[in-house]
Amino acid sequence: MAGQAKHEELRQALLAAMAGSPPHTPLPTEREISARHGVSRNTVRQALDALEAAGSVYRVQGAGTFVAPSVVSKSLSLTSFSEDMRARDLEPASRLLAAQTVRAGRRIAEQLGIAPDDEVVRVSRLRLADGSPMCLENVHLPAARVPGLAEEDLSGSLYDLLTERYRLDIRSAEQIVRAVDLDETESALLGVPPGSAGLRVRRVGLDRRESPVEATTTIYRADRYDIRFTVRRSQP
Amino acid sequence: MAGQAKHEELRQALLAAMAGSPPHTPLPTEREISARHGVSRNTVRQALDALEAAGSVYRVQGAGTFVAPSVVSKSLSLTSFSEDMRARDLEPASRLLAAQTVRAGRRIAEQLGIAPDDEVVRVSRLRLADGSPMCLENVHLPAARVPGLAEEDLSGSLYDLLTERYRLDIRSAEQIVRAVDLDETESALLGVPPGSAGLRVRRVGLDRRESPVEATTTIYRADRYDIRFTVRRSQP
């Protein structure tokens, strides 16, 4: 099991040990951690790599490894709406607007790597956070991969249903974020004045072979939602 | 030098070898690459880690490593406006609107970790792509770190100036993306109808010690700009 790997156990132990330390506090050296935990230095570095990627520590060659001042955010990861809302301390809920089998059309077909005349199941939902509207979500799935989906209970987590019932495991996603002017229908559903700005996220979900299995467009209320992430300079 | 490391050379060699291969083409096994290039398997894995992070390959345990179908995008990295535009095949340019030393104020002070009464240099620029407006950019820097900046030539790359003249190296940044309704001034400068939506990016630039050195707000035209990136599922 992945959670049992030594580097993963060590990562959790280091994170727990860091709790409460002020920013820029030095961690023990890699060689010290290695000796103290009875693992090789490579394993220590694996654990530190994960902590660095998560924004918990930073490393300076020749100087040491330090507790990062977590001002804002961590790196982005693929989350469901429910996970995302809970991370923001909001209670997620859902109102099903439509679930039907339709022709894919050009754009969706291209995103999913199927033919425009192939069928897709389209699930439209209004997503709520603490009881009031947060976003409009339109999911498209190849009908051939999800037989009978439109007849399922779609008020809960769609991702869980896809994983458990249809063995579709979405491992990563390509996202395109844009600002849009909401149309009348969208404004009304989201409970904001017509013509307000909205944040639109187009997502193509990929399985572990990087093949597209899901195409989703989500439009968020601009006044309630933002996207936070850390970027690093890559070497040129 | 970093560019001379074996894993970096190998990364480039593998990328070159992959060029033109259709998606899902298997790469040689790690052991084969190791033998063929005369490096250890760990070094091979370092090179493949980088290719995986960049979205060039994907790995399936027990099965192999494969050329990724690069449908849309790579992972986000910290880029200057000029780099960003060139990556989109657009020619960047700049019009200086203002450069002055002002009181930080509460929000900027908090972002930069200074006192609200401390001074900051504020540089406002309209950024153009292929000759027409793309975004409005407002950069704030602690005045103590950049003496004389307001008097410099600010029509070119501010990042280059900060690096070369002031030894401020911005290694990473925390960003918050939101959709906003443009006000009249913003619409006029960007050349779009009043009330249009805009994409606002608030960025705090950090040095290699994760200390904030720059606070920037950029407002992009919604019709010309989007943000693309790949997210992966993290283990729970």
Add this chain to the structure above:
DNA sequence: TAGTGGTCTAGACCACTAG
């Protein structure tokens, strides 16, 4: 100049895939 993280080696066994 002592001590740090960065790179690298040559092994070994484990978890998983796919015929």
Add this chain to the structure above:
DNA sequence: TAGTGGTCTAGACCACTAG
């Protein structure tokens, strides 16, 4: 069941920091 990527070891030298 053969072969793959994932994890792990016990070393070694290099690049860099900071007193």
